[in-house]
Amino acid sequence: MSAVDLPLVVGVDGSEPSLRAVDWAADEAVLRGVPLRLVYASLWERYEGTSPAQDVGRPSEQVMAEDIVAAAARRAARRQAGVKVSTDVLPEEPEYALVRESREASALVMGTRGRTGMVEMLLGSVSLAVAAHADCPVIVLRGTQDQRGGPETHGRIVVGVAEGPAGSAAVRFAAAEAELRGVPLEAVRAWRHPAHPAGGESARLHEERAAETLEAAVSEAAEQHPGVDLRRRTVEGHARRVLLDVSRDAGLLVVGAQRTQGAFGLQLGRVTHGVLHHAACPVAVVPHRS
Structure with a gap:
């Protein structure tokens, strides 16, 4: 895969910050002319073992994760109809999965859950670990400004x-x-x-x-x-x-x-x-x- 074909990867978990990251990354992918890859990673197997979800035959958190990335893909398509979107659900630690994803990515985009009030907004441990070890540029969507306008605005x-x-x-x-x-x-x-x-x-x-x-x-x-x-x-x-x-x-x-x-x-x-x-x-x- 050539550098121009490398996807823009987004770590998603269903939270509002990660959904804002999907919006931002969809715009960025269109600007760069690259595909968008949405990844959910979690060690649900460690906690749920092989206990399947009712009538599905898969762990319940896997079902939830698949729903999350599917919803994120629909959101990206609504945001930018022309963007090519792929998704993946990985049963492993998020920081390890995303660092590995960075080896075949043009850049990696992450939201961050900040604290409000008297406590300063601090970066989450996953975002920090990925930024510290990724092989590609990592874009962390800090700030309280409205980021829905996209990176170009x-x-x-x-x-x-x-x-x-x-x-x-x-x-x-x-x-x-x-x-x-x-x-x-x-x-x-x-x-x-x-x-x-x-x-x-x-x-x-x-x-x-x-x-x-x-x-x-x-x-x-x-x-x-x-x-x-x-x-x-x-x-x-x-x-x-x-x-x-x-x-x-x-x-x-x-x-x-x-x-x-x-x-x-x-x-x-x-x-x-x-x-x-x-x-x-x-x-x-x-x-x-x-």
């Missing part, structure tokens, strides 16, 4: 520019998305002036270095996507806080994640981890394997 894309290949990979993804949607792309590089600079280094010097890093990261994308309105911005402050601030009026925030072969644990930097938990808009995590 939410204004500019912002990409946080980090040093190294992970930063460049994030910029390339962001530029391609901005071109598809016909929206501006704002590339942001945060910088900080040390409290006790060595050798009397000025704040201006640190800002100039940030601008140089930014330019190096966006130069290739600027050449490949000349029609994109690319805006460069350096901001003094901690990268996590800077990106959370710009997420308040962005349609999509894109960040990179370095993957190290053979490493264990959550392979997300502190900045990416922070924006996944607290951003005010959808977040795309773009992996780069070293």
